[in-house]
Amino acid sequence: MPIDVQPPRIRGPETTRAASPPRRAIPLLAWNVIAVVLGIGIWTVLARVGVSGLPGPQAVAVRAGELAMDGTLLDDSIASLRRVLIGFALGTALAIPVGFLMGWYQTARGLIEPYVQFFRTIPPLAVIPLAILLMGIGETPKIFVIFLAAFLSCVVSTFQGVVSVDRTMINAARVLGANDAVVFRRVIVPASTPFILVGMRVGLGAAWATLVAAELIAAQEGLGYRMQQAQIYYDLPSIFVGLITIGVLGLIMDRLLLTTEKRLTGWQERR
Amino acid sequence: MTEKISFRSTSRTFEVGGRPFHALQNVDLDIADCEFVTVVGPSGCGKSTLLNIAAGLVEPTGGEVLVDSRPVRGPGPERGVIFQQYALFPWLTVRQNVEFGLQIAKVGRAERRRRAQHFIDLVGLTDFADALPRMLSGGMRQRCAIARAYAVDPGVLLMDEPFGALDALTRVQMQDQLLATWGSERRTVMFITHDVDEAVYLANRVVVMAARPGRVHEVIDVDLPYPRTEAVRLSPEFSRIRNRVWRAVYHQTPQEGASQ
Numbered sequence: 327m328p329i330d331v332q333p334p335r336i337r338g339p340e341t342t343r344a345a346s347p348p349r350r351a352i353p354l355l356a357w358n359v360i361a362v363v364l365g366i367g368i369w370t371v372l373a374r375v376g377v378s379g380l381p382g383p384q385a386v387a388v389r390a391g392e393l394a395m396d397g398t399l400l401d402d403s404i405a406s407l408r409r410v411l412i413g414f415a416l417g418t419a420l421a422i423p424v425g426f427l428m429g430w431y432q433t434a435r436g437l438i439e440p441y442v443q444f445f446r447t448i449p450p451l452a453v454i455p456l457a458i459l460l461m462g463i464g465e466t467p468k469i470f471v472i473f474l475a476a477f478l479s480c481v482v483s484t485f486q487g488v489v490s491v492d493r494t495m496i497n498a499a500r501v502l503g504a505n506d507a508v509v510f511r512r513v514i515v516p517a518s519t520p521f522i523l524v525g526m527r528v529g530l531g532a533a534w535a536t537l538v539a540a541e542l543i544a545a546q547e548g549l550g551y552r553m554q555q556a557q558i559y560y561d562l563p564s565i566f567v568g569l570i571t572i573g574v575l576g577l578i579m580d581r582l583l584l585t586t587e588k589r590l591t592g593w594q595e596r597r
Numbered sequence: 598m599t600e601k602i603s604f605r606s607t608s609r610t611f612e613v614g615g616r617p618f619h620a621l622q623n624v625d626l627d628i629a630d631c632e633f634v635t636v637v638g639p640s641g642c643g644k645s646t647l648l649n650i651a652a653g654l655v656e657p658t659g660g661e662v663l664v665d666s667r668p669v670r671g672p673g674p675e676r677g678v679i680f681q682q683y684a685l686f687p688w689l690t691v692r693q694n695v696e697f698g699l700q701i702a703k704v705g706r707a708e709r710r711r712r713a714q715h716f717i718d719l720v721g722l723t724d725f726a727d728a729l730p731r732m733l734s735g736g737m738r739q740r741c742a743i744a745r746a747y748a749v750d751p752g753v754l755l756m757d758e759p760f761g762a763l764d765a766l767t768r769v770q771m772q773d774q775l776l777a778t779w780g781s782e783r784r785t786v787m788f789i790t791h792d793v794d795e796a797v798y799l800a801n802r803v804v805v806m807a808a809r810p811g812r813v814h815e816v817i818d819v820d821l822p823y824p825r826t827e828a829v830r831l832s833p834e835f836s837r838i839r840n841r842v843w844r845a846v847y848h849q850t851p852q853e854g855a856s857q
């Protein structure tokens with residue numbers, strides 16, 4: 327899985343202070359809307375000309391209405407979200423201190439890094455068979471796999487954040503009288519926040535992707551499970567409803583994190 | 598006069614490609630209390646290393662540095678450092694940056710605020726006290742760094758090419774402002790620069806260094822009155838000293854020494 331985080335720009339001494347894009351926001355949004363409308367149009371046409379059983383937007387909307395009315399959609403969404411949020415929360419909650427530890431103490435880095443690098447090369451999904459055998463078919467293996475996915479992407483970026491803190495920034499704090507604890511709390515933590523948040527976004531994406539796949543393999547409810555059922559009954563509209571719900575929920579969570587990121591790291595210089 | 602900073606046969610060797618490299622060899626230099634000393638020399642002659650040793654950020658491999666007659670052990674707030682890259686904390690406002698050292702020194706809230714405001718006003722950043730560094734120009738950032746260093750009331754200010762990244766006009770303004778600040782808040786200053794004019798304009802004494810090994814080549818007194826003004830900068834005495842420093846920097850031959 328390619329999750330090398332591209333480092334956010336902390337600061338370049340001589341980067342010009344870019345002006346915010348002047349009045350581009352509205353046309354851009356308009357283009358977005360046009361793209362969506364166009365996409366649905368093409369979809370409708372494809373369904374009309376009869377691409378092997380492809381349901382049109384209308385059929386999907388009707389099915390979405392049915393699934394929403396009988397509560398299945400909500401239940402499935404909640405079941406899926408719950409797994410993702412628990413796994414993601416546990417993963418990042420562990421990843422941040424471990425990442426700091428690795429960045430701050432050479433020994434911790436030496437001990438932990440081989441495992442992180444090794445497990446990073448294994449797609450979390452590949453762990454599912456093992457997890458199911460060891461933890462049964464309940465919630466635990468699914469949450470564990472999501473936890474793993476979130477942890478691995480977040481720990482790497484936190485670690486990278488700590489080691490890439492500008493030396494002169496640390497020296498600047500030291501010459502003002504800061505000891506190790508102060509340097510950590512008032513320089514390392516804020517300076518690596520952008521990296522951590524990027525890692526959290528990557529982690530959330532990984533968690534979400536892993537979840538749906540985990541539910542396809544073993545679950546009694548959830549969006550992935552519903553799509554799996556729909557596949558058995560050749561119920562294409564339900565599969566579309568599932569896909570679109572997954573996409574929309576993923577997008578909403580990503581935007582929420584992006585907003586947090588902007589709020590917390592507004593001090594960064596951007597090009 | 599009492600010595601504020603004393604380099605006692607200070608040496609620093611780096612391992613480069615398995616072989617020792619003498620960045621500094623037996624530097625002896627005394628800087629008096631409240632003196633303004635500038636250091637010039639070719640690139641790589643060890644100026645930054647010398648300053649960082651005084652700051653406690655680099656350890657000497659030979660000799661020692663005394664500040665207030667005590668050997669330097671690590672960095673401390675009594676020796677303020679101003680870095681070429683400003684090194685402001687980008688997530689803090691100008692005011693929070695200036696208060697940073699005061700907070701560490703556990704200065705009370707009201708007093709902290711008052712002191713920070715004083716130095717923010719002094720460097721002319723009053724209107725930008727609550728701005729983030731990314732909104733400031735290079736010169737303004739450097740002034741913020743100066744205010745931050747002054748705020749903790751260090752006896753010694755160590756400045757490593759602080760105006761290196763500024764344009765010529767801003768640079769001259771910053772020099773005047775630095776001298777004005779130094780005039781009202783006397784400190785011992787060790788100031789590194791590449792610019793011979795700047796070295797002469799600011800200093801009581803100019804230390805010219807030579808490379809390979811890094812050492813003090815010549816120390817030149819600047820007998821020009823303070824406050825330094827444009828008239829001083831354009832005076833024949835100024836050019837005489839400037840020329841002398843220039844030759845010391847750019848024509849470092851063993852038989853150097855004769856003044857004009």
Ligand SMILES: Nc1ncnc2c1ncn2[C@@H]1O[C@H](COP(=O)(O)OP(=O)(O)OP(=O)(O)O)[C@@H](O)[C@H]1O
Pocket residue numbers: 611612613620639640641642643644645646647811
């Ligand atoms: N950490 C280090 N490891 C190896 N060599 C170093 C190290 N720090 C400095 N040097 C070497 O020591 C010499 C002096 O470096 P220093 O930074 O003090 O030079 P300088 O006079 O400040 O140069 P400049 O004017 O370009 O800033 C250089 O040749 C440099 O390569």
Ligand SMILES: [Mg+2]
Pocket residue numbers: 644645646757
């Ligand atoms: Mg240097």
